[in-house]
Amino acid sequence: MYRPLANIWKFNFNSLKRCYQSSKALPDLTKDRYAVKRGDYATIDDNDIKHFESIVSSSRCITDTSDIEPYNVDFLGAVRGYSQVLLKPKTTEEVSAILKYCNSRKLAVASQGGNTGLVGGSVPVFDEVILSMQLMNKIEHVDETAGILVCQSGCILEKLEEHVSNCGLSMPIDLGAKGTCHIGGNVSTNAGGLRLIRYGNLHGNVLGVEAVKADGTILDLMSNFKKDNTGYHLKHLFIGSEGTLGVITKLAIACPTASKAVNVAFLGLESYDALLKTFLAAKRDLGEILSACELIDKLSLEAVLQQYKLNSPLSEYPFYLLLETSGSNMEHDEEKISHFLESAMERGDILDGTVTNETSKVARIWQLRETISTALVKEGYVFKYDVSLPLSHFYDIVPVMRERVGDLAYRVCGYGHVGDSNLHLNVSCAEFNQEIYKRVEPFVYEYTSKLRGSVSAEHGIGFLKTNYLKYSKQPEALNLMKEMKAVMDPNGILNPYKVLPRQN
Numbered sequence: 001m002y003r004p005l006a007n008i009w010k011f012n013f014n015s016l017k018r019c020y021q022s023s024k025a026l027p028d029l030t031k032d033r034y035a036v037k038r039g040d041y042a043t044i045d046d047n048d049i050k051h052f053e054s055i056v057s058s059s060r061c062i063t064d065t066s067d068i069e070p071y072n073v074d075f076l077g078a079v080r081g082y083s084q085v086l087l088k089p090k091t092t093e094e095v096s097a098i099l100k101y102c103n104s105r106k107l108a109v110a111s112q113g114g115n116t117g118l119v120g121g122s123v124p125v126f127d128e129v130i131l132s133m134q135l136m137n138k139i140e141h142v143d144e145t146a147g148i149l150v151c152q153s154g155c156i157l158e159k160l161e162e163h164v165s166n167c168g169l170s171m172p173i174d175l176g177a178k179g180t181c182h183i184g185g186n187v188s189t190n191a192g193g194l195r196l197i198r199y200g201n202l203h204g205n206v207l208g209v210e211a212v213k214a215d216g217t218i219l220d221l222m223s224n225f226k227k228d229n230t231g232y233h234l235k236h237l238f239i240g241s242e243g244t245l246g247v248i249t250k251l252a253i254a255c256p257t258a259s260k261a262v263n264v265a266f267l268g269l270e271s272y273d274a275l276l277k278t279f280l281a282a283k284r285d286l287g288e289i290l291s292a293c294e295l296i297d298k299l300s301l302e303a304v305l306q307q308y309k310l311n312s313p314l315s316e317y318p319f320y321l322l323l324e325t326s327g328s329n330m331e332h333d334e335e336k337i338s339h340f341l342e343s344a345m346e347r348g349d350i351l352d353g354t355v356t357n358e359t360s361k362v363a364r365i366w367q368l369r370e371t372i373s374t375a376l377v378k379e380g381y382v383f384k385y386d387v388s389l390p391l392s393h394f395y396d397i398v399p400v401m402r403e404r405v406g407d408l409a410y411r412v413c414g415y416g417h418v419g420d421s422n423l424h425l426n427v428s429c430a431e432f433n434q435e436i437y438k439r440v441e442p443f444v445y446e447y448t449s450k451l452r453g454s455v456s457a458e459h460g461i462g463f464l465k466t467n468y469l470k471y472s473k474q475p476e477a478l479n480l481m482k483e484m485k486a487v488m489d490p491n492g493i494l495n496p497y498k499v500l501p502r503q504n
């Protein structure tokens with residue numbers, strides 16, 4: 001039966017750590033695991049280091065191998081480069097001087113935010129210069145009335161949320177990596193996250209961008225207005241292009257008003273069909289206050305409960321739905337939620353559930369959802385897929401994949417942003433395994449393509465998905481992308497081997 005959340009939580013979740021660091025050996029070098037060929041780029045020499053030191057000082061030009069190592073390996077421990085120089089600029093002018101020099105020398109560059117990306121885009125593939133944005137972390141201005149934040153691109157998302165909340169605002173994006181990822185990384189990947197259903201994606205919420213082109217030119221595309229139809233919308237080139245067209249240095253973000261009333265419901269359901277009916281009813285009954293709609297299957301929740309030693313507020317069900325409402329009037333919102341839950345339970349769509357507006361309990365329910373990604377990584381190696389699929393076939397691929405990988409995997413599970421038709425299909429196993437890899441790819445992309453889905457709903461293409469871009473983009477569109485890359489970065493120094501398909 002529907003009941004209030006009991007105080008049964010004993011949660012002790014450490015902040016995000018790079019998964020490979022905790023217990024695992026370093027992954028193979030990317031060039032070996034994926035047999036990729038190094039492009040025709042120059043190799044760093046002593047004169048280059050001297051020049052970089054003259055731009056950022058020796059303390060921010062790092063050449064010690066062990067200091068660089070965390071920047072060479074991605075968050076998942078899935079890809080590894082071997083860069084020998086890490087630069088930490090503090091200003092746009094420094095970024096400009098670095099890129100101008102790299103372009104003239106034909107030195108390849110990998111730009112890096114918080115290094116939480118899940119598609120191998122944030123670390124070098126070979127020996128690219130790593131441009132870490134982590135010291136570009138100044139918040140310049142918050143306009144409380146207009147609801148606009150202006151900041152450097154290396155600000156951590158959670159810090160921005162804390163900052164704008166003091167002005168009665170909220171960030172339009174939220175995701176499990178918020179304590180580590182940068183707003184510049186979010187914009188470069190056009191990250192989706194947990195509240196996209198409410199606030200839309202970053203193409204709508206980024207008002208202005210300052211970016212540096214490969215040749216060092218600074219492009220000031222900053223704007224403090226939602227409405228600005230003056231020619232081509234160049235800022236959009238940098239949103240979601242994963243650092244291949246320029247380096248984002250500054251942003252203006254539209255921030256919605258912080259919600260006064262937040263409620264979270266965690267519901268147990270018998271089938272995907274019941275979940276879909278509940279989603280539709282939630283949209284109709286909750287309307288404008290619905291702010292998140294997340295699916296969790298039984299095995300995903302099980303991973304979190306086991307890995308983080310948590311308790312679930314509900315007993316075991318095949319599916320769970322996490323719904324959040326955000327509004328300005330608690331009484332009004334509670335009335336809507338009660339009506340919605342009572343009707344859904346009467347119809348038999350929801351079997352059990354709990355609802356709360358207590359801040360700590362809201363957070364604990366969210367932890368059950370937000371930590372699935374890392375709980376699965378703790379189990380070993382995870383093949384992660386992030387696809388858009390029509391809701392009518394949204395979950396079908398999970399049992400299909402279970403069948404395909406059989407006993408080779410520990411766990412095949414599905415979760416994600418069902419409200420936005422975005423499924424996260426994860427296959428966990430002991431370690432990277434060629435046999436599983438062959439059984440899963442390219443099958444998962446062919447399957448998605450047949451349903452006219454997207455092979456990357458929100459994580460981007462990075463390094464790991466370049467050869468699968470063709471499943472979501474027609475040849476004509478791919479060619480135009482290549483032409484745009486050639487115009488913006490003729491020497492191809494920015495994030496080579498990423499986004500665009502490789503020749504080898």
Ligand code: FAD
Nearest residue numbers: 113114115116117121176182184185186191192193243248
């Ligand atoms: P990085 O990982 O450092 O880089 C990502 C890409 O952006 C790289 O190609 C890099 O070169 C480029 N880049 C970074 N900064 C800049 C810059 N200033 N200029 C130009 N290029 C740049 N993603 C989602 O979309 N939704 C989610 O719900 C979500 N949840 C996650 C939960 C967890 C636990 C984890 C580990 C990851 C999650 N992700 C999610 C993936 C990831 O966090 C996002 O893609 C995030 O936006 C990456 O930001 P970052 O600062 O870590 O960027």
Ligand code: 2HG
Nearest residue numbers: 176373384385416424426
């Ligand atoms: C999420 O929604 C993230 O939790 C990560 O996008 C998904 O790890 C994944 O597959």
Ligand code: ZN
Nearest residue numbers: 193416424458
């Ligand atoms: Zn996601």
